[in-house]
Amino acid sequence: MSPTTPDRTPAPAHLLVPSPAGRTHLVQQGPDDGPLVLLLHGFPESWYAWRHQLPVLAAAGYRAVAIDVRGYGRSSKPEPVDAYRMLDLVADNVAVVRALGERPAVVVGHDWGATIAAVSALTRPDVFRAVGLLGVPYTPPGGPRPSDVFAGMTGEGTGEEFYVSYFQRPGRAEAEVEPDVRGWLAGFYAALSADTMPAPGAPDPHFVGAGGTLRERFPAGVLPSWLGERDLDVLAGEFERTGLTGALNRYRNMDRDWADLAGFAGAAIEQPSLFIGGARDASLAWLADAVAAYPRTLPGLRGSHILDGCGHFVQQERPDDTNRLLLDWLASLPL
Numbered sequence: 001m002s003p004t005t006p007d008r009t010p011a012p013a014h015l016l017v018p019s020p021a022g023r024t025h026l027v028q029q030g031p032d033d034g035p036l037v038l039l040l041h042g043f044p045e046s047w048y049a050w051r052h053q054l055p056v057l058a059a060a061g062y063r064a065v066a067i068d069v070r071g072y073g074r075s076s077k078p079e080p081v082d083a084y085r086m087l088d089l090v091a092d093n094v095a096v097v098r099a100l101g102e103r104p105a106v107v108v109g110h111d112w113g114a115t116i117a118a119v120s121a122l123t124r125p126d127v128f129r130a131v132g133l134l135g136v137p138y139t140p141p142g143g144p145r146p147s148d149v150f151a152g153m154t155g156e157g158t159g160e161e162f163y164v165s166y167f168q169r170p171g172r173a174e175a176e177v178e179p180d181v182r183g184w185l186a187g188f189y190a191a192l193s194a195d196t197m198p199a200p201g202a203p204d205p206h207f208v209g210a211g212g213t214l215r216e217r218f219p220a221g222v223l224p225s226w227l228g229e230r231d232l233d234v235l236a237g238e239f240e241r242t243g244l245t246g247a248l249n250r251y252r253n254m255d256r257d258w259a260d261l262a263g264f265a266g267a268a269i270e271q272p273s274l275f276i277g278g279a280r281d282a283s284l285a286w287l288a289d290a291v292a293a294y295p296r297t298l299p300g301l302r303g304s305h306i307l308d309g310c311g312h313f314v315q316q317e318r319p320d321d322t323n324r325l326l327l328d329w330l331a332s333l334p335l
Contacts, residue, residue, distance in 0.1 A: 009058045017099035019092040022076030025068040030058030036102040039066040042111020046073040052319035071246025084249035086257040108132035132274040134314045137290040142265030146254040159210030167251040182236035187218030194280045194311035196224045272300045274329040278310030
């Protein structure tokens with residue numbers, strides 16, 4: 001069967017497996033004896049962000065598994081804010097791999113999922129034999145305290161606040177999003193997608209004006225081409241059921257992560273790696289130095305690809321390109 005024609009692959013299966021979070025929900029497609037590829041979504045998404053990759057990886061013989069990260073979807077949502085620190089998420093990933101009877105595995109992530117994947121590979125090389133990063137480049141632990149960095153990401157006297165700082169205060173972003181989850185998500189996805197993002201010179205949707213909201217800067221009444229109404233229904237339906245607090249708690253642990261990972265300051269990821277980014281993703285501009293440092297920080301890098309005309313949601317905006325690059329990279333890995 002051709003990897004690009006997954007029509008006859010088995011339907012995806014939903015499973016709940018025990019993990020330190022409580023239970024982790026995953027969606028699996030592909031043969032049980034195929035090499036395991038663990039797929040980690042970002043904010044504000046779910047396993048569904050990998051809907052284009054699951055059948056293609058399965059058709060190529062891989063056991064593709066997309067999880068709902070702790071706090072999302074059908075996975076457990078511990079109440080304490082500090083239950084969402086990075087090392088807890090790594091422990092969930094390890095538990096999933098072991099519950100499936102597999103080790104070692106390949107881990108691939110997008111957005112926050114990319115950072116979780118990177119730290120998983122960095123701290124547990126015994127479990128994760130290769131790592132793919134989409135959208136967000138690898139930045140080794142260390143450096144200044146994250147909250148200090150984000151607090152300085154506005155010009156003097158502008159009154160603007162970076163979105164990460166905005167998300168870090170419990171309850172504030174929830175109050176903006178939860179009265180209209182579907183509408184807010186539609187605007188957020190449009191703001192960061194190449195074909196619907198604000199024009200150059202428009203107010204930056206990554207910042208909140210003084211006394212304002214993020215949504216004020218989102219495009220209104222338009223969906224990016226990759227996002228159909230049904231897709232939006234699926235993505236919004238999960239957050240309408242669960243709320244946003246579990247997802248936002250990831251942002252509220254960045255200083256804890258900084259302390260927890262101090263022993264890995266400046267560390268390289270030695271395993272084979274891959275990076276795919278969108279040329280119109282602001283993350284590449286903010287983290288250009290991280291990409292330039294790949295010869296040192298990702299010595300096992302087997303490909304770094306920037307997709308022209310692509311925004312932040314790489315594997316959804318450009319599924320065919322992403323699938324091709326993933327399959328080529330996976331085929332290059334030693335078994």
